[in-house]
Amino acid sequence: MKRFLSVGIAFVVAANICMAQSRPASSSASTSMPASSPVKTKIIPGPDTTRITSPLRPDGTVDYVAALNAEASKGVTKDNNAAVILLDVLGPDFLPEDVRQKVYKVLDFTPNPKTPVFDDTLADFPIYAHLYARPWQAKDNPDAVEWLKDNTKALDLIVEASKRPKWYVPLVCKNEKIGLIGAESPNMKKYRDAVRTLAMRANLAIAEGRTEDAWANIQAIYRLATLIGQDGTFVGRLAGAITSSKIADQVACNLAISGKLDAKTALAMLVQIQGFGTSPSIIPAIDYSERYGLLDFICKISVMPPKLL
Helix, strand or coil, rough: ECCCCCHHHHHHHHHHHHHHHHHCCCCEEEEECCCCCCCCCCCCCCCCCCCCCCCCCCCEEEEHHHHHHHHHHHCCCCCCEEHHHHHCCCHHHCCCHHHHHHHHHCCCCCCCCCCCCCCCCCCCCHHHHHHHHHHCHHCCHHHHHHHHHHHHHHHHHHHHHCCCCCCCCCCCCCCCCCHHHHHHHHHHHHHHHHHHHHHHHHHHHCCCCHHHHHHHHHHHHHHHHHHHHHCCCCCHHHHHHHHHHHHHHHHHHHHCCCCCCCHHHHHHHHHHHCCCCCCCCCCCHHHHHHHHHHHHHHHHEEEEEEECC
């Protein structure tokens, strides 16, 4: 899945640029330039044109991919990056095949064949959708119970990943000529299915009166929402962080109205939930990665050879 909504806008802008560049020169300029020659306009990096001025590529255009990665990777190490665990437990399909090895190299990551991989077999079955939303009984859904048992180790690893303070998956382009709008994103559906499965496990625990187990899974979902909220892309924030936050809120409400909490415990949980902060906003993603994606595309158009326009 492509990361950027601005692709469509970029093509409209590019079309206008191309038409402007291929338009015949005016009569006043006809003596100095053939009518068929496109007019090239050099975009000089600056706050009013490219917004940022570094780093630069060899052709003089801003390297937006490097700029976004530099910002997103601040303070990130192999030991504090939750993505390193999720890359393992969610399996190779969590990343598009054409950029997978590049991401692994940047993160100095090697898949561990002994790591239990999350099985999302039942995640898309409509008959199990209600299990993510409300408490349910094991006797009514034996297949789901077995599926959860099979996924226990993988889900426990996801809970452990949620305890790390950082989230960073580098932006990687499968084709450098395309630039930022061609960057590939992690498979957020795979991540979302894992979060929903944690919610399913929490709802079962609520029904069985295992409030501590339910609360542990709810906290993990809140922490994951906060972590994915560090992602700089629109897709990451919307499909990952904001969706996770809403799922956590729903399951937390299930626990609150279950009648299995005393007042002191309920109040303590509420304080902890408030400590996770508000749901991550998509505004920073639009202001940076979406904006940069469009600017990058325009800058690349500006340095293309005339014959390609």
